Amino acid sequence: AQKITQTQPGMFVQEKEAVTLDCTYDTSDPSYGLFWYKQPSSGEMIFLIYQGSYDQQNATEGRYSLNFQKARKSANLVISASQLGDSAMYFCAMREGTDKLIFGTGTRLQVFP
Amino acid sequence: NAGVTQTPKFRILKIGQSMTLQCTQDMNHNYMYWYRQDPGMGLKLIYYSVGAGITDKGEVPNGYNVSRSTTEDFPLRLELAAPSQTSVYFCASSARDSQMGGYTFGSGTRLTVV
Numbered sequence: 001a002q003k004i005t006q007t008q009p010g011m012f013v014q015e016k017e018a019v020t021l022d023c024t025y026d027t028s029d030p031s032y033g034l035f036w037y038k039q040p041s042s043g044e045m046i047f048l049i050y051q052g053s054y055d056q057q058n059a060t061e062g063r064y065s066l067n068f069q070k071a072r073k074s075a076n077l078v079i080s081a082s083q084l085g086d087s088a089m090y091f092c093a094m095r096e097g098t099d100k101l102i103f104g105t106g107t108r109l110q111v112f113p
Numbered sequence: 114n115a116g117v118t119q120t121p122k123f124r125i126l127k128i129g130q131s132m133t134l135q136c137t138q139d140m141n142h143n144y145m146y147w148y149r150q151d152p153g154m155g156l157k158l159i160y161y162s163v164g165a166g167i168t169d170k171g172e173v174p175n176g177y178n179v180s181r182s183t184t185e186d187f188p189l190r191l192e193l194a195a196p197s198q199t200s201v202y203f204c205a206s207s208a209r210d211s212q213m214g215g216y217t218f219g220s221g222t223r224l225t226v227v
Contacts, residue, residue, distance in 0.1 A: 006155075035216070045156075045203065045218040091155055100171065101146065101205070101216055103155040 003027065004094050004104035011109050013082045020067070021077040021107045023092030032096040034075040036066065039089040039106070048090075051075060082111045115139050119204050119219035126194040126226045134189040134222050136204035142217070144207045145187040146171075147179065149200040150221075156203060162187055194226045 005024045013019040025034065036048040051059045051066045059066040067076040079086055092104040120135045138145065143164050148156040148171075158171030162181040176198060178190040187206075191198060204219040 043201065043221050045205075047216070093156075100158055100161055101207075102158065102172075103148075105155040 003096075003102045004092055006092055006104035006107050008107045009105075011107055013079075013109065013111055015084060015111055015113050016081055018078060018080045019082055019109065021079070021090050021092075021109065023075045023077065023104060025073050025075060025092075025094050027073075027094065027096050029096040032094055034066070034068070035093040035095070035101065036064070036075075036077045037091045037093060037103075038086075039091065041088070045091075049077065079109075084111050084113065087111045117204055117206055117217050117219035119202075119222050121222060122220065123223045124225070126191075126224065128194060128196065128226060130194050131190070131192050132194070132224075134191075134202055134204075134224075136187045136189065136219060137185050138187075138204075138206040138217070139185065140206060140208075140217065141184060142206035142208050143184070145181065146205045146207075146216075147177070147187070147189045148203045148205065149173065149198075150203065151200050159189065159202075191224075196226050198224065199226045200224060 003026050032053045034051045038046040049059050049061045049064045049066050051068045058068050063080045065078045087110050089106045089108050091106045093101050095101050117138045146161040147159040150156045157173045159177050160179040162168045165184050168179050202222045205216050207216045
């Protein structure tokens with residue numbers, strides 16, 4: 001069974017609009033962490049935002065926020081005021097137990113003017 | 114701050130050849146990982162290590178070997194290269210309490226097996 005599921009292979013958004021990238025996860029471990037990474041065409045992995053399973057508040061980092069719905073096991077990334085430079089692959093990942101980081105298959109976001 | 118350094122950045126191998134992908138980190142991180150990323154796909158965990166002398170298999174370990182003789186180094190060995198191993202390989206490291214983006218990735222090694 002997939003531990004991390006990203007159901008949107010590709011998304012389009014107009015510049016300055018907000019976009020939500022979906023992520024659902026599966027774990028029975030009460031302690032886990034959820035991450036979002038950005039991978040531009042240059043290939044490096046850029047950390048965006050983190051949410052711990054015990055965190056009460058949704059994480060925010062600048063234009064990025066994580067919509068954490070624990071009961072639904074979802075951790076969607078919201079990017080506000082999209083910019084052309086946001087065009088990239090976005091990966092959701094989960095750490096559980098022994099500190100392995102497991103990735104989803106990614107969503108390719110394209111921002112158009 | 115060097116972070117995680119991977120060498121080489123690019124390599125072409127012939128089927129059946131062997132090679133070692135090098136990974137070094139200078140952050141004194143206990144945990145180190147090797148991932149592969151096939152075109153258009155996510156990262157899959159090959160092997161990981163929680164400290165010197167300790168290694169364990171990830172999701173896709175077949176065809177690879179690792180060792181962890183020091184905290185800093187975590188080389189990945191391909192013994193008999195196959196076309197299915199054509200991929201981009203990422204090394205990463207993290208501290209024991211790896212929250213808040215505490216995973217640091219190397220810049221990747223693009224490997225082609227022909």
